[in-house]
Amino acid sequence: MSSTNKAARWVGEVVMVLLSLVFLYPLFLAIFNSFKSFQEVMSDVIALPKHWTFDNYTYVWNFINYPRLFLNNTIITVLGLAGIVLVSSIAAYKLARTKSRLSGIVYFICIMPMLIPFQSIMLTVLKTARFLHLSDSTWGLGLLYWGFGAPLAVFIYHGFVKGIPKELDESAMIDGASGFGLFFRIIFPLLKSVTATIVIIDVMWIWNDFLLPLLMVNGSPTTKTLTLAAYTFVGQYTSDWQYAMTAMVMAVLPSIVVFMFLQKYIVKGVVAGAVKG
Amino acid sequence: MASFYRKWRSKMEFGLFTLPVLICVAVAFYIPFVMTVRYSLTKWNGISKHPKFIGLDNFKQIFTGDANFTNAAWFTVKYAVLYIVLINVLAILLALVLDAKLKSKTWLRAAFFIPYILSLVIVGFIWKFIFMQGFESLGNSTGWHIFKMSWLGEPGLAFISVLFVSIWQSIGFYLVIYIAGLQSVPGDLKEAAVVDGAGPVRRFFSVTLPLLAPSITIAVFMALTNSIKVFDVILSLTGGGPGGTTYSVAYDIYRDTFTNNLYGYGTAKALILFVAVLIITVIQLTIFKRREVEA
Numbered sequence: 001m002s003s004t005n006k007a008a009r010w011v012g013e014v015v016m017v018l019l020s021l022v023f024l025y026p027l028f029l030a031i032f033n034s035f036k037s038f039q040e041v042m043s044d045v046i047a048l049p050k051h052w053t054f055d056n057y058t059y060v061w062n063f064i065n066y067p068r069l070f071l072n073n074t075i076i077t078v079l080g081l082a083g084i085v086l087v088s089s090i091a092a093y094k095l096a097r098t099k100s101r102l103s104g105i106v107y108f109i110c111i112m113p114m115l116i117p118f119q120s121i122m123l124t125v126l127k128t129a130r131f132l133h134l135s136d137s138t139w140g141l142g143l144l145y146w147g148f149g150a151p152l153a154v155f156i157y158h159g160f161v162k163g164i165p166k167e168l169d170e171s172a173m174i175d176g177a178s179g180f181g182l183f184f185r186i187i188f189p190l191l192k193s194v195t196a197t198i199v200i201i202d203v204m205w206i207w208n209d210f211l212l213p214l215l216m217v218n219g220s221p222t223t224k225t226l227t228l229a230a231y232t233f234v235g236q237y238t239s240d241w242q243y244a245m246t247a248m249v250m251a252v253l254p255s256i257v258v259f260m261f262l263q264k265y266i267v268k269g270v271v272a273g274a275v276k277g
Numbered sequence: 278m279a280s281f282y283r284k285w286r287s288k289m290e291f292g293l294f295t296l297p298v299l300i301c302v303a304v305a306f307y308i309p310f311v312m313t314v315r316y317s318l319t320k321w322n323g324i325s326k327h328p329k330f331i332g333l334d335n336f337k338q339i340f341t342g343d344a345n346f347t348n349a350a351w352f353t354v355k356y357a358v359l360y361i362v363l364i365n366v367l368a369i370l371l372a373l374v375l376d377a378k379l380k381s382k383t384w385l386r387a388a389f390f391i392p393y394i395l396s397l398v399i400v401g402f403i404w405k406f407i408f409m410q411g412f413e414s415l416g417n418s419t420g421w422h423i424f425k426m427s428w429l430g431e432p433g434l435a436f437i438s439v440l441f442v443s444i445w446q447s448i449g450f451y452l453v454i455y456i457a458g459l460q461s462v463p464g465d466l467k468e469a470a471v472v473d474g475a476g477p478v479r480r481f482f483s484v485t486l487p488l489l490a491p492s493i494t495i496a497v498f499m500a501l502t503n504s505i506k507v508f509d510v511i512l513s514l515t516g517g518g519p520g521g522t523t524y525s526v527a528y529d530i531y532r533d534t535f536t537n538n539l540y541g542y543g544t545a546k547a548l549i550l551f552v553a554v555l556i557i558t559v560i561q562l563t564i565f566k567r568r569e570v571e572a
Contacts, residue, residue, distance in 0.1 A: 012377070012379065016375075020385050020389060023389060027403070029403075030403045047414075087298045090295075090297070091294055091295045094290070094291055095295065102291075109302065110299070113307075115554060116306055116310060117550055117551060119508065120551040120554075122534070123534050123535075123547070124310070124544070125305065128309050128312070147306065150305070151302065183294075208394075227396045227399060231513065234402055234513075245403070248403055259390075266390075267386070
């Protein structure tokens with residue numbers, strides 16, 4: 001009985017691993033073809049490269065100025081995250097601690113935008129950003145994310161702060177701390193785990209975002225993001241699939257590397273974010 | 278006097294803490310939203326300085342004689358319903374398997390989650406390559422008819438392709454929600470059901486599924502809000518084709534505003550999308566609440 005059980009388990013195991021490999025096969029295919037010459041891609045897509053070549057990579061690297069775009073992505077993501085965390089955590093803390101009509105209204109104003117689809121306001125967001133001189137700039141795009149990320153962040157922080165005993169604030173006040181000092185020295189460190197959740201959800205979102213960068217920073221080749229560059233690049237080289245696949249692989253590689261390192265936390269963050277959001 | 282000072286001080290502090298977020302949210306959502314409402318009542322090509330006020334004419338036109346919008350709305354409804362049903366059924370089935378004691382569990386969960394960390398635009402391009410080039414090679418080497426069909430070239434098949442690629446990209450996300458849900462199902466309940474002589478199917482429907490209800494509500498909600506706004510994957514996979522059969526509402530709005538320069542008209546459609554999302558979300562939340570009371 002137990003040996004057939006064991007065998008069944010092994011069969012199940014093998015079937016599932018095979019299934020997962022089939023599932024990921026499209027990605028392998030993209031990677032293999034990025035190492036082939038144009039002729040080889042055209043003659044057989046599913047075969048492994050006969051002559052591995054890095055030419056596509058050097059070509060795309062130079063053509064889209066990869067280091068520059070990588071830096072842009074990093075600036076936008078870091079600036080966006082820093083702002084979302086800072087602005088949302090202080091507001092959510094104050095809103096959770098203040099019991100008044102005004103506080104309730106402000107909280108509602110903060111989280112209500114979660115219901116507004118971006119496509120409903122995309123044109124007027126662009127106009128507002130132009131008016132504030134935030135468009136066509138890497139930094140400007142990073143700043144815009146403060147507002148776009150705030151509703152969910154305020155919502156998650158607000159729920160968490162309610163669980164932190166108020167006595168903590170009071171004892172700190174007796175010790176002479178108040179205002180921002182109290183928040184940053186006492187409360188913010190306690191919010192570490194929620195901050196991690198918000199950071200993970202927002203990194204995946206901002207790093208891969210497409211429509212907002214398309215509207216805001218598509219004007220100049222030096223302000224583009226990786227996804228945006230891959231998109232315009234493919235538009236120019238529709239039939240040069242070897243370059244297209246290389247651009248795709250180069251655009252997604254940073255996400256995959258980050259995922260490998262943070263896998264455990266990413267899955268936790270997604271669960272926490274989804275359950276609360 | 279002292280109490281007046283303290284009150285004033287706490288009001289100041291409230292303002293200092295909440296004003297930054299209010300400014301950010303106003304710039305990102307409220308100012309653009311008010312402008313959207315205003316533009317939706319105008320005829321405007323985006324170039325002239327003064328949009329012409331035309332009242333509700335845009336809305337009248339959308340609801341009476343806009344085949345593009347009707348088609349896009351129909352596409353979006355069909356897509357949303359199928360997406361929500363399929364992704365939840367598949368994710369639950371997969372979660373049940375991955376909740377079992379498999380040695381390769383960690384690898385499997387990571388593998389199914391990987392597409393979700395990639396940008397949808399890029400996923401669309403990779404699949405376009407596979408549908409166009411890869412299927413040709415697969416067809417030649419296997420001789421199977423399925424690879425020789427025009428998956429992006431025929432309206433019905435293009436719809437299936439868009440649906441399939443979206444599900445492929447995001448199933449890992451729903452899988453994670455359901456695995457977390459399954460882990461909170463107490464083991465002794467399942468054991469009790471075994472002792473009572475319930476088979477695996479009976480156990481699933483009578484014990485596991487009801488206890489999974491909170492996860493289902495969340496997952497359906499996420500699938501709903503995401504599928505109504507489907508855009509990126511269509512842009513890179515089919516570009517709306519063939520013959521405009523894969524335009525979603527979001528894509529139709531994008532095209533009217535930025536390709537056809539119908540700024541006022543496109544904005545009116547955008548407002549309709551918002552109202553639709555609002556109504557559907559409110560209905561969803563009401564059901565959500567009712568469920569919570571029962572549980």
